Amino acid sequence: MHGKIRLIVLVVMIVMTLSDVLAQLQPVVSTRWGALLGGNFNMAGIGWAQWVNDPKRPGGQFGSKVYNDGQGGGLYGGLSFQTAITDALHFGMRAMYDNRSLLATDESYRKGDGVQSAEAATYYSDDYRFTMSYVAFEPHLKFYLGDNLHLTTGVGLGASIQQKFDYTPEESTEQKDLDVARTGTVKHALTASGFAGAGYDIFLSDPAASTQWILTPFVEASYMVGQRGTNFADQNAFNDGMSTVSIRGGVSLAFGSAPAVMPAAEAPYSPTPTPTPAPMPGKLFRATEPREGVYAKRIERADFPLRPYVFFDRGSADIPDRYVKLTRDQARGFANTASTTPIDVSDVEQRPKVQRNVYYNILNYMGWRLTSNPGASVELYASDPDGRSARAMAESVQKYLVDVWGVRPEQLKITTGDPEPRSGTARSSSARLADENRRVQFRAMQPDRLGARVMVTSVRPAEMEHQMLVDLSAVPNLSSWGARIEGNGTSRSFGPFTQATAYLDPTGLLQPNQRSGKFTLSVNATTRDGQTRTESEQLTLVRTDQESTSLRHRLNFEFNEEDPVARSKNFLLTDVIPAVRNGSRVNIYGHTDEIGKANLELSMKRADQVMEMMKQELSARGVRNVKFTSNAVGEDEPLFENDTPEGRMYNRTVVIDIIP
Known part of the structure; x- marks a missing residue:
């Protein structure tokens, strides 16, 4: 009695443990490597053939038509690979040792005369x-x-390791180690098979672990x-020679990384567009969770264009205080970081400050590059709409570079002379345009790399990498x-949206x-027609330990310039497009300053022109499944302040983010 109670308690504990394990959040492991071990229960269909030379068994053996001539067991084991095609469909490959051994019995010869007979005998x-x-x-x-x-369903191609049999006849001579096919007949070194079955994945690792065992x-x-x-002319069926049906069972143990690297939720760009899956009939929306997990941060490597201008205040030839001016001793320290500037930026709102810091060091970047390149030279071209301080402004820049940097x-x-190019149109504010045209320009640079972009490495929260697609099409x-989205003691609202699909950013929902x-x-x-409808569904977010990486490029425009191709095409072809690989994500944002009308339309036009050019070039280069988004930001999200000429200059830009 006590033994039965202990057994019941043990079974209950095992069931509770398994239920707890299976109830955990299942991580996404799309690519797996593993091993299988199991066994075959083999049932043979032995075809009528000349299996042995036995005068007591003339005319061939296994002449009786039976469905199962015998059975046996064998080992089934080997290595496996599996990868996801879609959420529900996976492709796999196995390399297996497949044993189809068995014991078959032939009862087709009557005792006495060796002749088959339907009579009782x-x-x-x-x-x-x-x-x-x-x-x-x-x-499979x-x-x-x-x-x-x-x-599971699949096919197999088997290469023979061993095909032998022992013949133990009743009242005749035993023969051992015979070849499956006698001399003059065909023994197939390659066989074909098909299989189907079912399995159940049990995740053994903690759901948060980066490596999962299944x-x-x-x-x-x-x-x-x-x-x-076969031996006889009338045997023409594919299974007339010998075939084996096997019922197999076993277990596989596989491992893989979580979250998996899978195609992102949004529909990828390709020469033949892929439609976004529509919600199921009757369902309000379809939401796709971030399959790659929620990234904690992104390592962003951005090239920052040094616009070759130093702007001056009206009525003054002094370099404004907003530009960074160093001493000779400080200049020597600046040289250690001038070629690349690594900066830790954990707050997205601080990125404009980093960008401003790079630009406001333009005098120091030019000083360092002029002294680092023997024989380098540059023209200081000054313009002043008031016509009074142009040369004095250029001399201030020259004096700083000579005194501090030793140029x-x-x-x-x-x-x-007059500003080239000139900012503004007849409709522009005269005061602000005068500020943009009161400047010293670095031009005629020898060599050209004096004006090269500055690389800025930033660490910031990931956003676009794990956006969720919500579809109401x-x-x-x-x-x-x-x-x-609500849960975990927090909530976040999105919208309103007028388009049928949108991407939602879950950054910050996980603690x-x-x-x-x-x-x-x-x-x-x-x-x-004014009707409203509300639906909810549960979703699970899982954080990944992996760090996202990205590249950021900027294309700057002159005032009211719409065509990025004429001036930026070479940079796109040589620096931007080669970084885009199959399956990359490219996000393009068009920005404008606050001067002029229709800024949102202008920024959208710029972003779309860049996107279309990239699509055409990537298609020509054979790059596929690139996921594009194009957004018009206009003047609503400025990269710089709009109250300075350099800020407005940098806000006239298209930003290209590439997430490989």
Whole structure:
């Protein structure tokens, strides 16, 4: 009695433990490597053939038509690989040792005269012990019915290792180690098979672990044909020689990285556009969780263009205090970081300050580059709309470079004239345009690399890497919609949106030390006839330990310039486009200053022109599955302040983010 109670308690504890394990959040492991071990229960269909030379068994053996001539067992084990094609469809490959050994019995000869007869009689019972083993290569597909349960189907190609048998006849001479095919007949060194079955993934690791171990019990049925050729002309079926049906079971142990590297949620750009999957009929929306997980940060390497201008205040030839001016001793320290500037930027809002710091060191970058390149020279071209201080402004710049950086005066040629290019149009504010045209320009640089971009390495929170796609394309007459994500003691609202699809950024919903969490996504939609509809669904966010990386490029425009190709095409072709690989994500943002009208349309036009040019060039180079987004920011999200001429100059730009 006590033993039964202990057994019941043990079973309950095991069930509770397994339930707890299976209830955990399942990480995404799309690519796996592993090993399988199992066993085959083999059932043979032995075809009528000249299996042995035995005068007591003339005319061939296994003449009786039976479905199962015998059975046996064998080992099934080897290595496996699996990778995701979609969420529910995975492709796999196995390299296996496949043993199809068995014991078959032939009872087709009647005792006495060796002639078959339908009359009641006794028959010889002859044993054939087959030793059959193969190395099998098995491509297959797995169809997941959820996070764990899956169906498997595939084919196999087996290369023979051993094909022998022992013949033990009743009342006749035993023969051992016979070849499956006699001399003059065909023994197939390669066999074909098909199989189907089911399995269940059990995740053994903590859901937050970067490396996941998965145990998968499985059961399958396999049908191998063509294990031996035929002897008789009327045998033309694919299984007339010898075939084996095997019921196999076993377990596989695989490992892989989580989160997996899978295609991002949004529909990729390709020469043939891929449509976004529509929500299921009757469902308000479809949400795709970030399959790569929620990144903690991104390492961004940005090239920052040094606009070759120093702007001056009206009525003064002194270099404004907003420009960084060093002493000779400080200049020697600056030289250690002038070629590349690593800066830790944990706050996205601080990035404009980093950019300003680079530009306001333009005098020091030019001083360092002029002294680092023997024979280098540059023209200091000064313009002043008031016509009074142009030369004095250029002399101030020259004096600083000579006194602080030791640049020789003959390296710095001074010229004056009207601004080239000139900012503004007849509709522009005269005061602000005068500020933009009161400047000293570095031009005629020898060598050209004096004006090279500055590389800035930044560490900042990841955003675009893990955006979630929400799709309401199945809602007819959609007017607008909004979304809200709640859970973990926090909430965030998105929208309103007027387009059917949008990307939501879950950054910050997980606490800094939290590995995963469950949230509720609620979507409220309004149709053009005024009806509203609200639906919610659960989603799971999992943090990844991996760091995202990205490249950032900027294309600057002169005032009211719309065409980026004429002046920026070479830079796009040589520096930007080669960094885009198959499956990369490219986000393009168009910015403008606050001067002039229709800034949003202008910034959208600039961003679209850059995107279209990149698409055409990438298609010509054979780069596929690049995911593009193009956004018009206009003057609403300036990169710099708009109250300075240099700020407005830098705000006339297109930003290109490349996430490989």
